[in-house]
Amino acid sequence: MDATTHCPRCDAPRSSLVRDGFYHRADDSKSIQRIRCKDCGKKFSNATFTPTYRQKRRRINETVRFCLASNMCPRDIADLVGVNVKTVAARLVWLGERARKKHQKRLQTFVAAQGPIKSVQFDDLVTFEHTKCKPLTVPMAVIDNLRIPLGFRVASIPAFGPLAKIARERYGKRNDHSIEQRQALFAELQTYLADDVHFKIDGHKHYPALIKAFFPGGSYSVHLSDRGSVVGQGELKKTRFDPLFVINHSFANVRAKVNRLNRRTWCTTKLPERLADHIDIYIDLLCERLERRGNYRRQS
Ligand SMILES: [Zn+2]
Structure with missing residues (x-):
């Protein structure tokens, strides 16, 4: 008992x-x-x-978790562990919730031991739900030098570029939730970041206002990005030294490991919430690996 x-x-x-x-x-x-x-x-x-x-199939949980963070699609995982693909879909939600809570605790422990975080890199990763006409943006903050993600959100944005007109004709006007979601993320970041935190960002026009609003004592430096290299999922750059390497490396990694974020994939996200679950599972597994390697305790 x-x-x-x-x-x-x-x-x-x-x-x-x-x-x-x-x-x-x-x-x-x-x-x-x-x-x-x-x-x-x-x-x-x-x-x-x-x-x-x-749960009826407890033995599969660890394998499903590992496979979801190792670029396998739900159907292949279902075949591997011998369950219906709906069971894998249900586990994605369950594992995502657990991973989210676990990572929050992990960050609280980190801040309690090391003090508030003083340097972060911040950027948006753009992907889509079901079709490129329905883009999603994933704003994410990563601890500078340590590769530990501090938080992210998934927000719908209207299609841009050559697809904008086609998308409006086919699917109507699409809401832009990116600003409110970024604000929600920044509010959450206040728990972990120091008052005089330094942000490394790219040329995104909304970031400086956000930083001023949520971290009046903070500062930021802008680093314009170069063209992506072929192996880097469009995130790793061809330059010799990329000041935003940590966040770009994180994006390249999450694109390579979360299969619905692969470029040129046919495994697409059907629901933004499921993409969030999937990224949470990936982050939890990534941090377990970083912990095991020991490059986790020091803050630059
Ligand atoms: Zn009773």
Whole structure:
């Protein structure tokens, strides 16, 4: 009765709960303690309060998580682990939620140990949902030198360039949520960043106003970007030294590892929320790797 403190039906305290035998859980061959409430008679178990409660295929979780962050598409993962593709889709949401919470805790621990973060790189990664006529932008902040993502948002933007007219004719006017989403992200960043934080940004016209509004004591430097190199997913630049290398490398990496962000892919995002889940899973796995390698503790 380790994790059990109360009855899920009548809220009776632990003193009213008694052990009531075991059952064999076929899905992962574990013996699970059953519990009975003396007050209301309800039976439940130690598994009731675990994160995997009511999952039927617990063994797949780690593999699905790893594969989602290793550029595999849901259908291939479903074939690999032997489940329906809908199960993988459900796990994406579940894993995304867990990854998000875990990463927030990780950042809180980092700031508690190291102090607020003093230097970040900030940029938008542009992708699309289902068709290039429906672009999405992903503003993201990364700790300078450490490659640790601090946060991101997914926002719809109207199509631009040669596609703008076609997109309007085909799908009507598309809302631009990028400004409000960037503001929400900056509000979240206030928990982690120092008052005198320094931002490295590209020539995006909205960034300086955001920085002034949310970090009045902060500063920024603008670094205009060069043409992308072929292997760098359009993010790694052909220059000798790229001041925005950390954020561009992060974008190249997330494009290579989250398959719906690959360029020239046919695995597209159908829902912006699912793209967010997917990126959260990727970030959590990335940071686990950085932690293992030990290049995590020092702030430049
Ligand atoms: Zn009860």
